Amino acid sequence: MVSGVASDSHTWNLVFLQLVCEEAGLDVVNLGPCVPDDLLVGECVDQRPDLLVISSVNGHGYRDGLRVVPRLRARPELAGTRIVIGGRLGVTGRREDGPAARLVAAGCDRVFDGGPGDLEEFRALAAEVASRTADGAASRAPVRLR
Numbered sequence: 001m002v003s004g005v006a007s008d009s010h011t012w013n014l015v016f017l018q019l020v021c022e023e024a025g026l027d028v029v030n031l032g033p034c035v036p037d038d039l040l041v042g043e044c045v046d047q048r049p050d051l052l053v054i055s056s057v058n059g060h061g062y063r064d065g066l067r068v069v070p071r072l073r074a075r076p077e078l079a080g081t082r083i084v085i086g087g088r089l090g091v092t093g094r095r096e097d098g099p100a101a102r103l104v105a106a107g108c109d110r111v112f113d114g115g116p117g118d119l120e121e122f123r124a125l126a127a128e129v130a131s132r133t134a135d136g137a138a139s140r141a142p143v144r145l146r
Contacts, residue, residue, distance in 0.1 A: 001049035004033035005064035008056045025130035037068045045077050051129045054085040061089040062099045073107035086112030
């Protein structure tokens with residue numbers, strides 16, 4: 001599942017991430033931009049994705065992530081869901097380790113914040129999740145945009 005955060009109206013990043021995931025062999029539900037926290041939590045509980053990719057390019061992904069990720073992690077149905085967040089997460093324009101560490105502490109499995117090799121690492125993660133889901137063979141929802 002790919003989702004923007006509540007404060008971010010950008011779509012190109014979500015389509016790009018959807019394509020990367022599909023290239024790896026994942027079926028993707030793309031919730032689109034400006035996804036309210038309640039909708040994201042509800043869709044995740046309903047869909048039970050193996051991987052949730054949260055993306056932001058407006059610089060407010062850090063704050064949005066700190067708010068929504070603990071809500072996702074509080075749901076026992078999502079215990080097996082990998083949650084990653086990435087993009088431009090802060091407004092300073094600088095990559096900083098402190099915010100990434102706080103997002104991990106909040107429940108993110110990985111933070112992709114513009115570090116070297118992020119795209120290759122994300123592709124490898126998507127491929128690993130795809131191979132695991134192919135072995136587990138849970139039926140997945142079709143691709144759809146909200």
